[in-house]
Amino acid sequence: MTVWVYTFVSVTIVSLVSLIGFFTLSVKTKRLKTLILALVSFAVGGLFGDALIHLIPESFEQLGSGPLTSLFIMGGLLLFFSLEKFLRWQHCHIPTSDDHIHPVATLNMVGDAVHNFMDGIIIAVGFLTSIPIGMATTLAVLFHEIPQEIGDLGILIHKGLSVQKALMLNFFSALTAFAGAITALMIGPHVVDFTAYCLPITAGGFLYIAGSDLIPELHHGEDGRLSTSVKQLGFIMAGVGVMVILAFME
16 A cells, blocks of 8 residues: 555656646746756756666666576667657657757657656556655656656647647646556556566666667757856766665665
C-alpha cells in the first residue's frame, strides 16, 4: 500500500506539471528560451545522475555484473530510439518559430501520451525497487517534464488551438501516466524479477533522452558565449548534485 501511495502522489505531481506552460505564456520569447535551456540543462544532469548513480548500480546489484545487465541497458536505448522513430515521440523544447517547425499537433499528442504512459511505468518501477530510488526517479522525470510541457503547450497553441483547449489536451495526455503506473504496480508483484529487468531498461532510456535529445538542444540553443556554456554546465552539475544527495540519503 505504501508503494501505491508514493507512486500515485508522485504521478499526480508529475501530471500537474502539464499545466505549468500557462505561467510562461506572458514571458518574452528570448527570456523563455533562456529559461527552457536552463531547465533542459538541469534535466540532463538529473537524468544522467539517476541512471548512473541510482538505476545502473542497482541493476548490477540485482542482475549481477555479467553481460545480461548491459544488454538490458542497451535494450532501453533501442526501445526509446524506436519510440522516437515510429511514434514521432519528440523531446523538443525550443519554442516554435518560422525557422523551427514542430510536428503536427496530433502526432505530438500521441507521442506525448505514450511518453507519459512510460513515465508512469518508470516511476512505479522505481518505487517497487525502493522508496529512495522511486523518489530519485520521480525527480528525474519531473526535471525533464517541466521544459517538455512548456514546449508541448507552445506546439498546440502554434497549431491554432486556444490556450484553454491546449491546456486541457496537455493535461488529459498527462493522465496516461496513471495508466502506466497502475499497469506496473499490478504486474510487478506477480512477475519474477520484474523490477530487476525494468531498471536497466529505464536507465538506458534516460541515457538516450539525455544524450540524444537534450544535449543536442543545448548545442542548438548555444549563442556562442562562454558564459552561456558555463551556466549550462552549472545547471547540469546541479542536476547531478541532487541525485548525489539522494544517494547519500539511501
